[in-house]
Amino acid sequence: MYLFIGGPEVIIILLIVVMVFGADKIPEIARGLGKGMAQIRNxxxxxxxxxxxxxxxxxxxxxxxxDIKKTIDDAKEDIxxxxGPIKRMK
Incomplete structure (x- = not known):
C-alpha cells in the first residue's frame, strides 16, 4: 500500500478516527484537508x-x-x- 501500511492497519486507523471525531465530522475533515492540499499545490x-x-x-x-537528465540517461545506457554480458552470466 502506502508507506508500508497494509489493509488491516488502515482499517484500524479509520476506526480510531471515527471514534475520536465521530462519523458526522469525517466528511468535513476530509473536505478541509482536500482544500488545504489544493492550496499548497497551487x-x-x-x-x-x-x-x-x-x-x-x-x-x-x-x-x-x-540537459543534465539527458547526460545521465546516456551514461546509464552506456553502463x-x-x-549487459556480465549480468547475463549470473
Missing amino acids: ATDDIKREINNSAKDAGLDTDVTK DKMT
Whole structure:
C-alpha cells in the first residue's frame, strides 16, 4: 500500500478516527484537508511559475535540467551496454 501500511492497519486507523471525531465530522475533515492540499499545490505551482518567468526574463537557460537528465540517461545506457554480458552470466 502506502508507506508500508497494509489493509488491516488502515482499517484500524479509520476506526480510531471515527471514534475520536465521530462519523458526522469525517466528511468535513476530509473536505478541509482536500482544500488545504489544493492550496499548497497551487502555491507551489505559482512559485515554480514565478521562478521560471524570472529566469526567462533574466535571460537564463531554464532547460539546464533537461540537459543534465539527458547526460545521465546516456551514461546509464552506456553502463547497461558494458555490463549487459556480465549480468547475463549470473
